[in-house]
Amino acid sequence: MSTGRPDILFPLFSGLETLAGVGPKTAKALGALHVEKPRDLLFTLPHSVVDRRRRDTLQGLGPGEIATVSVTVLRHQPPARKGLPYRVYVEDRQIAFQIVFFRGAPRWIEDQLPVGEQRLVSGKIEMYDGQYQMPHPDHILPPENAEDLPGFEPVYPLTAGVTQKVMAKAAEGALTRVPEMEEWVDPALKAREGWPDFSVALSQSHHPLSANEVSATSVARQRLAYDELFAHQITLALARSQVRRGKGYENHGNGRLQSKVLSALPYRPTGAQARAIDEIAADMAEPKRMNRLLMGDVGAGKTLVALMALLVAVEAGGQGAMMAPTEILARQHYKGLQELAAQAGVVLEILTGRDKGRVRADKLAALARGDIHILVGTHALFQDEVVFHDLRLAIIDEQHRFGVHQRLGLSKKGAAVDVLVMTATPIPRSLSLAQYGDMDVSILDEKPPGRTPIKTALSSTDRLDEVVNHLRGPISEGRQAYWVCPLVEESEVVDMIAAEERFKTLRAALGEGEVGLVHGQMPAEEKDRTMAAFSSGELSVLVATTVIEVGVDVPNASIMVIERAEHFGLAQLHQLRGRVGRGAAASTCLLLYKPPLTETGRRRLEILRETEDGFRIAEEDLAMRGAGDVLGTAQSGLPRFRVADLERQSALMALAQSDARKVLHDDPKLETERGRAVRVLLWLMGKDEAIRLISVG
Structure with a gap:
């Protein structure tokens, strides 16, 4: 079967200048609306109507x-x-x-x-x-x-150099090029929802007959949003089946090492932890490769779940690897896992870019012989020279920066490696389906016993001197505090200057030997020395940029001050707050803001004061800021949708996911009549990588 774009779609993928009324200047201007081909105009829909x-x-x-x-x-x-x-x-x-x-x-x-x-x-x-x-x-x-x-005139999004008249004429031209295509939507679903045919849905969306017809709830728009989400989910499902089709090891744990660790714990795992451990063990025992996401709120106990998964790999006779995004976090994982691994008699080692010469060579040799059971490190673990004896499980922590392509590349390290991705950033359901739709998901939504609630308070930066004076009391009692400096702008250098200034003022107020500083521009050794001094209690206050956002664990630290909190995203503030409340002492998070706050700024900070539930915070964040900002626009994993609205159409996304998985289950090569129609949809939506996945599959 041909793997090239179908001929019927060529007119939609020609240059914009082939449309009446669009010259080179207008074509260039349309680029600002991400319109580069006639096809893009089909999905650039009017946002309102004028009653004419x-x-x-x-x-x-x-x-x-x-x-x-x-x-x-x-x-x-x-x-x-x-x-x-x-x-x-x-x-x-x-x-x-x-x-x-x-x-x-x-x-x-x-x-x-x-x-x-x-x-x-x-x-x-x-x-x-x-x-x-x-x-x-x-x-x-x-x-x-x-x-x-027309009785109702559509109003299109515009950019400099493009008028409503030009936009309407160009869209009209693109509509005349829509070919007759076979239906890719399941007939029962289409009938149940009352959706029109694809070409009719496009025509209705561009020629609305009332204000209702430009809303996301109109049947025509619902249909087009579903088509967009369905094409995306087919792509993710193909990537998923690509991973799962690779023969996996059947990693059967016998529970011997796991029970040693569980009996050494001072508490019992939560119900959510036990459920996630069971789901992962069941996946690993299957002959297919595991491709699972473990999503946990701050402090929900992902580390224990990760260790149990690694022990399954070791019990089955293989090795496990755990990769963290930064060296600080890799060392933290190493420290957290070391004691528990020792209880089970398992050899755990760390490998980072700092290991040089003989030390590095010895570690690599031991790894290749199989003498190291579990290796922790940064992405350096996946360099060519790092050779495992028998890698069965790769765990990637905090990789919401990883798109589906990197995940596919990662699993090639071992012959049939199971992959577990972990994130402590709760992601709203619609976004996790868009971002991680190729993966199965386990959620940790309970806190282990012993975590104290955190009191969250708001204060104006005008009272900065009072805050510094208040710190003296707890510090004299031996408690420790983080002081996170503002995100001045998206520049490590400017953020560093802000942190250095605050470091000087706090050191002058609280004493030379009491205050340490870490930021992203420091050499790794210096950063680690300061972190170690704070962990051991030598330093009372740690001034930091957001490098401490994820995973840093100092149980004695019970105060978190976040300066200019209104500059941070909700999820990021929640992450930072989660650095305290890890010990027995009552913990406080103080959000310092510069008045006057905007309405949205105040609402964001008040949500944090109201709740510690990361999933609720993530949903609120999505509603307030939109999908692009919640995940960061540079996310490789998050697609741009032209019609679908991730904030309001999560149910449609879930429907598209289950439908996509069913289609590929019934017709893995998309060779039936509906399968061929789905191929045309993938080409239409620009999902060329999906077509390649079918052709190599």
Whole structure:
């Protein structure tokens, strides 16, 4: 079967200049709307409509309303002197009024509105001296062209150099190129939802007959949003089946090592932890490769679940690897896992970029022999020279920065490696389906016993001196505090300067040996030395940029001050707050903001004060900021949707996911009639990588 784009789609993928009314300048301007081909115009839908339905008269309308009436032109009144408007007196069926031009060539105005003739005019009306006026009508048409003006005129998104007229004409041109295509939507689903055919849905969306038809809930838009989400989920499902099709090891744990660790714990795992451990063990025992996401709220105990998964790999006779995004976090994992691994008699080692020469060579040799059971490290673990004896499980922590392609590449390290991705950033359901739809998901939504609630308070930066004075008490009692400096801008260097300034003022106020500093620009050794001094209690206050956002664990630290908290995202504030409340002492998080706060800024900080539930916080964050900002626009994993609305259509996303998985389960190579239609959809939506996955599969 051909793996090239179907011929019927070629007209939709030609240059924009092939459309009537689009020259090179307009084509370039449309790039700002991410419109590069006629196909893109199909999915650039109007966001509102203007009611242009005909009426007999302006009588009874209020200023600011838009009216479309048929008029007879009575007379012209050119301006008596420069700076005055040009007036044209007209009458509809009941009243006379003026059409007013504050600019425009007199000759053009005379041609448009010849005295004694009839014209259809449409525009916003105003009152002046008790008289109706229509300044600069949007449309002036002779009676024979009246049909050119729709009853409801679509309003498109615009950019510099592109008018509504140009946009409407270009979209119209693109619509004429939509070919006849077979249906890819399940017939039962289409009937149940009352969805129109694809081409009808496009036509209705571009020619709305009411304000309701431009809303996301209209059946035509629902249909198009589903098509977009379905194509995305097919792509993810193909990537998933690609991973799962690779023969996996059947990693059967016998529980021997796991039970040693569990019996050494001072508490029992939560129900959520036990459920996740069971789900992962069941996946690992299957002959297919595991591809699972473990999503846990701050402090929900992902480390224990990860260790249990690694022990399954070791019990089955293989090795496990755990990769963290930063060296600080890799060392933290190493420290956290070391004691528990020792209880089970398992050899755990760490490998980072800092291991050099003989030390590194010895570790690599031991790994290749199989003497190291579990290896922790940064992404350096996946360099070519790192060779495992028998890698069965790769765990990637905090990789919400990883797209599906990197995940596919990662699992190639071992012959049939199971992959577990962990994140402590709760992600709303719709986003996790968009981002991780190729994966199975386990969620940790309970806190282990012994974690103390955190009191969250708000304070203005005007009271900074008071805050510093308050710190003296807890510090003299041996407690420790984080002081996180503002995100001045997306620049490590500027953030570093802010952190260095705060470090100096706190050191002057609290004493030379009490305060340490870490930021992203420091050499790794220096950063680690400072972190170690804070962990061991030598330092009382750690001034930091957001490098401590994830995973840093100092149980004695019970105070978190976040300066200029209004600059941070909700999820990030929640992550930072989660660095305290890890010990027995009552913990406090103080959010310092610079007044006056915007309405949204205040709402964000108040949500944090109300709840510690990361999943609720993530949903609120999504509702307030939108999908792109919640995950960060540079996310490789998050696609841009033109029609679908991730904030409001998560149910549609879930439907698209289950449908996509079913289609591929029944027809893995997309060779049936519906399968071939799905291929056309993938080409139409620009999912070329998905087509390649089918052809190599």
